Amino acid sequence: MDQPRIWRLLDTGxxxxxxxxxxxxxxxxxxxxxxxPDTLRFLQFARPSVLVGYHQQTDQEVRLDFCQRQGMEVNRRITGGGAILFEPSHIGWEIVASREDPFFRGSPEQGARLIAEIFCQAIREEFGLPFSFRPRNDIEIRGRKISGTGGTAEGKAFLFQGTLLVDLDIWQMLRALRVPMEKLKAHEVDSLMERVTTMRRELGFIPDAARIKEAVARGFASALGVGFQVAGLTPWEQARLEALLPQFSSSSWVDRPSPVSQRRSLIKALHRGDGGVIRLLLDLDSARKRIRSAVISGDFFAFPARAVYDLESRFKDIPARMEEVEILLEGFFSEGSSPFPSLGIQDFSQVFRKALGKIPYLELGFTFEETHDLFPVGGSLSQVLGRG
Structure with a gap:
């Protein structure tokens, strides 16, 4: 019988x-x-830390004054994606391996799904929680996010990482990240909070970190057909860490401006139809004219309830154009019977159209709040301006 390949099991504490x-x-x-060798790494943070994605602008994503007052660290990942709060209770896990391994020779998307689903299966078997992977980069329980994922590559190696929310001070997260809560109503903040969950919330207690790590390692060993050998950093890695630490501690790294200009705005819209009320909150990158994310709430029924989250997931980092929105809505509603018995595709199309119709107001210098009180008469804003 062939001996299993040996990977390093590295816990950097x-x-x-x-x-x-x-x-x-x-x-x-x-x-x-x-x-x-190929490595499974676990990591944790000594104090709450906000991490922006590689391509983000720190001052656009983080309330730096709040973080400083709270003694929170701020840094930048080498991977893309959005800003996150990493608390000491959270467990980071990473696969750093060869891209030439037959197990990982598919596309990056296939590799991400493979690794994320191994992680999900490990947690399901240990804790009985229905973890599932939602492309592109979320791990969820019943539609609520409990782990984000992301990755990058260099040469013949890749890094794929995830963050497991064991517990979470969600109010601290909302205040640390530049989510304009002062512009949101209570039900809108509640709606944002409902889209995140934790191990503590799902289990009713905080599981021991060692138990989580052992379950994850066992899951990857079984799925990949490898054995793990506990080891620390190599002498080369330790020396390289000491050499790079000044760079990763510097303001030139943490505050490095994004190569792509970003300007974040929130847009709200409301649609009252015969079948109910839909409220839409769009997180918009107005500089690039892209929808970063969408939160859908309101007075309507959905079966199953997570169908709302499934629909929202279609609107991550897409062009802020109605043609794109309509293509995604048509794709969602064509997959089977509608999960919204009293609402149709036209209802969702209308609320998106109302929201995207407010973008020109922002471009003219109106504030987020002012867009809710502006109503063009005699046509759309572009039509009215065209007659000016």
């Missing part, structure tokens, strides 16, 4: 944000250069 982000770079470089 509680570290600062700068150390953890530098270690992502160090271990990826080490694997790309053949200096270390």
């Amino acid at each position: 509680f570290r600062s944000a700068a150390q953890n982000m530098a270690l992502d770079r160090v271990i990826l470089e080490s694997r790309a250069q053949g200096r270390c």
